[in-house]
Amino acid sequence: MSAELSILDLFLQASLLVKIVMLILLGMSVASWAMIIKRSQILSNAASKAGRFEDRFWSGVDLSQLYKEVEARKDDLMGSEQIFYTGFKEYARLHRSNGQVPDAVMEGTSRAMRVSLLREVDELETSLPFLATVGSISPYIGLFGTVWGIMHAFIALGAVKQATLAMVAPGIAEALVATAMGLFAAIPAVMFYNKLTNQVSKLEHTYATFMEEFSSILHRQAFAANQE
Template structure:
């Protein structure tokens, strides 16, 4: 009897594809959801790595231009109305408000420093929103994917036990396929969650460092403008 059961079990296809097609509609939907979440998560991860690398390069290039000794008005005129990076957009926001704060006679309107700082704060907030866009999805996948996979596993095991009860047979050939189908859902949940958690932490730290650079630049720029105002 044992040899017969092992022989029957060996004839069952336990490949992931075969297990997917034998699963119930609920387990299939869970698997498809987790696969889609995994692919979308990897797309966000790759996009963020590229975007952050470009952001760092643009910030370094602007820092060299900003601290080159060239007059700020000339730097602003060269950038024009189409800044290419976050630092340039923050700088443009501050310089635009700086120029708007001058009267026709060249005198500054009262409260110019506060308005310039608020303009740059708004620009920084917009850049931070771009940096963090998509990270919430990674956090959601990392937190929920294991539980979604567990739900698929529980549902699959329930159906496996129902099939055992209907067949009134506990042979390995009857039990193993249903259990294997159910466990695939848990595996897919972990496959989606683990990279999402790891890269969420990594990308969040990178975003915080870039955002800190933006705030540091805004503080330095405000200090330069305040010095000119005091002069």
């Protein structure tokens, strides 16, 4: 009879605490999958935008013209575009007020771009700590449910005079479902945490490289303007 039980049957027959554990794990699994899908789309979009913007940046377009194009949609910027917008805006402001000291202009510009870079990376890493948490604690939550369920089954078994395997097996099976659900929640969370973290690292490297290249261009312009 126990072989015919479905997971739903095992859940319904489990003790209240084991049911709560299973529901918690189910909720964590659903939430982690929602975050995985959303964050994967955001990172894929960020990589595409970075590639398109850098193609435009290196196409030979005038930086002032590019700045005007970017400024027209400044509320929808991310990644390299945001770093460019922040850096060029700060460069133009400092150059107007302190153009005779190019080192000061570049120091302020670089500082503004570094802050922008950190903010962009922080935005990319949103939800990743939650995935790490799910991956690390889900097996232990499931194990807690399993231990409690098995303990409950053996306590009930001790109350009868003639104990058989058929009497204890359903209770143990109910408890083991909690461990299975813990692994079901943890494994995808760990796998995608590693995958998404790697994507964030690659994007961070892309942004940092662009920032350094852009800084070099502005550095040349600042010193060339000072010599005129």
